[in-house]
Amino acid sequence: MTFQAAVLDLVRRIPRGRVATYGQLATLLGRPRSARMVGQALRGADGALPWHRVVNAQGRISPRSRAASMLTQRIRLEQEGVLFRRGRVILTRFRWTAAARQRARFKPELL
DNA sequence: GACTTGACTAGAC
């Protein structure tokens, strides 16, 4: 299992209406210093992957070569109910955490 | 093998 494949598998598990950061995913995969690699793994993501649920540590959509995909990302997140505040996702509310996973198991409607 | 290139981050002003 390559790091990239592991990243994609993990990203697929982020539920609707939740976001994770690059560094967070890297840490969950046991490689806390490989945040940049997470972004790299997402470069070639296809349409099936919920790549839009990954933002940077500040809750901002990371800049990339084409600005169009940044707009797409924000629109998709907002369609899932993720709220922004001054250009940042409100991470304290929408971050995908162990606590969020627990709540989801108990009360799925709280997703 | 030596650079360079990033969808990164934490820390320091």
Place this chain on the structure above:
DNA sequence: AGTCTAGCCAAGT
């Protein structure tokens, strides 16, 4: 809050 810097590391030249 904005800007810089150093450290990061897999991939591509």
